[in-house]
Amino acid sequence: MKKKEEHKKEKHQEVEKIIHNAGKVFHVSEKKAHGVVHDRQHKIKHRLKQHIHHEQHKKHHEPHAGQDHGQHAVQHSHVEHHHAEHHQPHVEHQHIEHSHEQHKVQGNSDAEMSKRPDADEIKRVSVVVANLKKEVAKAVTGQEEIVDSLIRALICDGHVLLEGVPGIAKTLAIKTLAIVSGCSSKRIQFTVDLLPTDITGVTTYTPGKGFETIKGPIFANFVIADEINRSPSKTQSALIEAMQEKQVTIGKQTFFLSPPFFVMATQNPLEQSGVYSLPEAQVDRFLFKLIMGYPKYHDEEKIMGENMTLKKFEEFNLKAVTTPEEIMKMQVLTKRIYIDDKIKKYILDIVTKSRTKDFKDGHYIDWGGSPRASIALFIASKAEALMRGRNFVIPSDVRRVAHEVLRHRIILTYRAKAEGITSDKIVDEILSKEHA
Numbered sequence: 001m002k003k004k005e006e007h008k009k010e011k012h013q014e015v016e017k018i019i020h021n022a023g024k025v026f027h028v029s030e031k032k033a034h035g036v037v038h039d040r041q042h043k044i045k046h047r048l049k050q051h052i053h054h055e056q057h058k059k060h061h062e063p064h065a066g067q068d069h070g071q072h073a074v075q076h077s078h079v080e081h082h083h084a085e086h087h088q089p090h091v092e093h094q095h096i097e098h099s100h101e102q103h104k105v106q107g108n109s110d111a112e113m114s115k116r117p118d119a120d121e122i123k124r125v126s127v128v129v130a131n132l133k134k135e136v137a138k139a140v141t142g143q144e145e146i147v148d149s150l151i152r153a154l155i156c157d158g159h160v161l162l163e164g165v166p167g168i169a170k171t172l173a174i175k176t177l178a179i180v181s182g183c184s185s186k187r188i189q190f191t192v193d194l195l196p197t198d199i200t201g202v203t204t205y206t207p208g209k210g211f212e213t214i215k216g217p218i219f220a221n222f223v224i225a226d227e228i229n230r231s232p233s234k235t236q237s238a239l240i241e242a243m244q245e246k247q248v249t250i251g252k253q254t255f256f257l258s259p260p261f262f263v264m265a266t267q268n269p270l271e272q273s274g275v276y277s278l279p280e281a282q283v284d285r286f287l288f289k290l291i292m293g294y295p296k297y298h299d300e301e302k303i304m305g306e307n308m309t310l311k312k313f314e315e316f317n318l319k320a321v322t323t324p325e326e327i328m329k330m331q332v333l334t335k336r337i338y339i340d341d342k343i344k345k346y347i348l349d350i351v352t353k354s355r356t357k358d359f360k361d362g363h364y365i366d367w368g369g370s371p372r373a374s375i376a377l378f379i380a381s382k383a384e385a386l387m388r389g390r391n392f393v394i395p396s397d398v399r400r401v402a403h404e405v406l407r408h409r410i411i412l413t414y415r416a417k418a419e420g421i422t423s424d425k426i427v428d429e430i431l432s433k434e435h436a
Helices: 001-059 063-084 089-114 119-134 144-156 170-180 233-245 296-302 326-337 341-356 371-387 397-406 414-418 423-433
Strands: 160-163 187-188 202-207 211-213 222-226 247-250 255-258 262-267 288-291 365-367
Touching: 119 144, 119 170, 119 326, 119 371, 144 160, 144 170, 144 262, 144 326, 160 170, 170 187, 170 222, 170 262, 187 414, 202 247, 202 423, 211 255, 233 247, 233 262, 288 397, 326 371, 341 371, 341 397, 341 423, 371 397, 397 423
Parallel strands: 160 262, 160 288, 187 222, 222 262
Antiparallel strands: 202 211, 247 255
């Protein structure tokens, strides 16, 4: 028993001795490590003093260059000092990159703002628009909102679908704008037997001359497509390439259309027999769909004495108040109108709302607005701002053009049509939910 106790005691003493010796080693290592760090910090401070002394001496001879270099050296030593104290250098690097990205975004915004039209350019557009309205009013009484929308679409470089009951001067309004704009114009009366080649043109063979291309009425600045829904889809679709690509393919040849190119189509919503609904792909290519209503009481009183029944069109003495070149300049100015990121978000929120359908009458929507809806709101709000004498867009500009942009892009269900729910009512509800 005594031998076993003595043996345990010896083992215990050996363990305590090992622990004691390990503590000494750790203490020495700790002191050495501390000494290394201290020595490193001392060397950094010494180098820093040398740099400062050197730059102060250099500053005496080269004040400006020495100051910049000295600041760089101090910053470099400061970063190295932090590295010695086990700081993470990539954190500062990430901060610099983040600041660079912010500066880049700010730079893009500043660049957009610098491109905005100046006061003289805005004034020139205001004069042209005022002259157009004044000249159109010689032949078209009232309907100021429709005339404004037609001019807005023109400077957006878009196309218009004008819908209304017969006898309210739809064709007259479009024909008048074509003349006062100083552009070439052609009118196509759509009928059930109209062929696509009757619009675009055809390649023919003439003895002695060979093959030649006869261009159709699509080759004009202003194309009036009267009662477009009286022709079948095959004929209506002949306009698609011209409206979107601004070019026409006849046979094996492709011809570019002269700018500005503007299609103004009318359709009668009342008749059901002998008419063909426009394909969705065709309708979507119209920037605006305008609904032309009855004239006001006092306007109709004036119309009774000044109309096409009592007076020939030539007797209105309409004159061109602008040129195709001036119109193209206005189209360029429209693109330069500044639109803030908050307004862009407002536009996206409106279009997205038509897709998510998360509001009271959302279940009446079959299909929401396509990306063309966002694009159309974007450019149309710029044109609205320009026509109102501003070089920047505000939320009310978006709201003013929302109905004419969205009413033909929001597709309703059959239930909505049966219950008398219109796309304009849906747009009203979306605008009441979304705020800039």
